Amino acid sequence: MxxxxxxxxxxxxxxxxxxxxxxxxxxxxxxxxxxxxxxxxxxxxxxxxxxxxxxxxxxxxxxxxxxxxxxxxxxxxxxxxxxxxxxxxxxxxxxxxxxxxxxxxxxxxxxxxxxxxMGMVATHWRHAPAHRMARQLADQPEFGTVLGFRCKYAAPGPKSGIWGTDSAVRGFLLGQVIHPVDCMRFLVGQEVAEVYAAIAELPDGTTSYAVSFRFDRGAVGTMNLFGGTHTLMMETAIIGASGRCVEVVEAERLTYYKEQPAVGQGGYHDTPSIGWHQGNFYRGYGRPGYVEELEHFATALLASQQPRSSLADAYEDMRILEAIIASNQPRKPVSLSH
Known part of the structure; x- marks a missing residue:
C-alpha cells in the first residue's frame, strides 16, 4: 500500500x-x-x-x-x-x-x-462525519439550491488577545470562529459577498457576535457567536429551495427534515425526520474531524489532488474574519470581491 x-x-x-x-x-x-x-x-x-x-x-x-x-x-x-x-x-x-x-x-x-x-489548513468542522453527511444531502437534486445557513457557537475562550493580537475579539475570531466560517462556506457551497456584524465585548473578555452574510449566488446566513461562556455549544443548519432542512448539533448528531410538516392533526413537533448519531465507538481521538482531515490530506495527496480546506479556502476564511471586524466599527456591511 x-x-x-x-x-x-x-x-x-x-x-x-x-x-x-x-x-x-x-x-x-x-x-x-x-x-x-x-x-x-x-x-x-x-x-x-x-x-x-x-x-x-x-x-x-x-x-x-x-x-x-x-x-x-x-x-x-x-x-x-x-x-x-x-x-x-x-x-x-x-x-x-x-x-x-x-x-x-x-x-x-x-x-x-x-x-x-499543495497545502491544507486544519479547519476540522467540515471534515466531521455529520457535516460531510449534511453536504452530501445538500448535493442531492431533491434538496435544491441552498438558500439559508444558521449557526450558533459558544466556547469558553480565548478571552484575551492571544498570539499577539490586540483584543479578545480578534483572539476569539482567529482561534474559534474560523471553524464555523469555513464550515459555512463548505455547507452552503457559495462564496460570501457581504458581511454585516455587531459585536459586544465586556472588560473581562467575554464577547458576543451577531453576524449576517449574503452569498454570491443568493443564499443568506446568520451566526450567533459567544466567547467566554461556561460551555461549548455547536449548532449548524442549512435550508434548501425545496424546503428541506439539515441540522447538525455538536458535530455529532444530524437531523434531516425531509417531509412536509403534519397538517390537520398534531403539530409542527410531529414533523417526520431522519436522524443520525456517530455513537460511542467513534474511531477518532479528540474532536470529530481530526482523524478525517488527516485521512483526507493523505488520500488527496497520494492521488495528486488538491485537498479540501485548501490554503485558498483558508485565505477566504481569513478575509471573512477581517470583514466581521471591519463591519462592526462603522456598523456598515462590508463587501467582499471575488
Whole structure:
C-alpha cells in the first residue's frame, strides 16, 4: 500500500491531539517529530509511533525527505515555517489559523503556487462525519439550491488577545470562529459577498457576535457567536429551495427534515425526520474531524489532488474574519470581491 511520508513540526497540546490520530490513518507513514524542546519531540515520537525526533525542522526535512509536513503551533509559526517547508519541497498541513492576517495567508498561497506544492489548513468542522453527511444531502437534486445557513457557537475562550493580537475579539475570531466560517462556506457551497456584524465585548473578555452574510449566488446566513461562556455549544443548519432542512448539533448528531410538516392533526413537533448519531465507538481521538482531515490530506495527496480546506479556502476564511471586524466599527456591511 502506498503511504504518505509525513513529518510533524510542533509537539504541544493541539499537535499531540492530532498526532494521537495518526495510528488510525493507514495511508500515513509517520516518519518524524520536531519540537524546540527535545523532550517533547522524543516523547511524542515514542507515544505516537514516529521513527525519529528532531529539534531543527530543516535538518529533519533534509534527513527524512518527507512528502509532507504538518505544522502546529502559533499562527506566526504556521506562516513562517509553512512557507519554508514549501520552499524545501514539501506539501504542508497547517493547523488553524494559518497566519495572523489574510495578507499573510495570501503569502502562503502564493508560496505554494511558486513551489508547485499543495497545502491544507486544519479547519476540522467540515471534515466531521455529520457535516460531510449534511453536504452530501445538500448535493442531492431533491434538496435544491441552498438558500439559508444558521449557526450558533459558544466556547469558553480565548478571552484575551492571544498570539499577539490586540483584543479578545480578534483572539476569539482567529482561534474559534474560523471553524464555523469555513464550515459555512463548505455547507452552503457559495462564496460570501457581504458581511454585516455587531459585536459586544465586556472588560473581562467575554464577547458576543451577531453576524449576517449574503452569498454570491443568493443564499443568506446568520451566526450567533459567544466567547467566554461556561460551555461549548455547536449548532449548524442549512435550508434548501425545496424546503428541506439539515441540522447538525455538536458535530455529532444530524437531523434531516425531509417531509412536509403534519397538517390537520398534531403539530409542527410531529414533523417526520431522519436522524443520525456517530455513537460511542467513534474511531477518532479528540474532536470529530481530526482523524478525517488527516485521512483526507493523505488520500488527496497520494492521488495528486488538491485537498479540501485548501490554503485558498483558508485565505477566504481569513478575509471573512477581517470583514466581521471591519463591519462592526462603522456598523456598515462590508463587501467582499471575488
Amino acid at each position: 502506498q503511504k504518505l511520508r509525513l513529518a510533524f513540526i510542533g509537539c504541544g497540546g493541539q499537535a499531540s491531539k492530532l498526532q494521537a490520530n495518526l495510528p488510525q490513518v493507514s495511508s500515513i507513514d509517520f516518519v518524524a517529530t520536531c519540537d524546540l524542546v527535545p523532550e517533547k519531540a522524543q516523547g511524542n515520537a515514542r507515544r505516537f509511533g514516529a521513527l525519529k525526533a528532531y529539534t531543527d525542522f530543516r535538518e529533519m526535512i533534509q534527513a527524512e525527505r518527507p512528502d509532507a509536513v504538518a505544522v502546529c503551533g502559533a499562527p506566526q509559526m504556521h506562516h513562517e515555517v509553512g512557507i519554508a517547508c514549501l520552499g524545501l519541497g514539501c506539501h504542508i498541513f497547517l493547523e488553524k489559523p494559518p497566519a495572523i492576517t489574510a495578507a499573510q495567508t495570501k503569502e502562503i498561497v502564493d508560496a505554494a503556487a511558486r513551489s508547485g506544492k
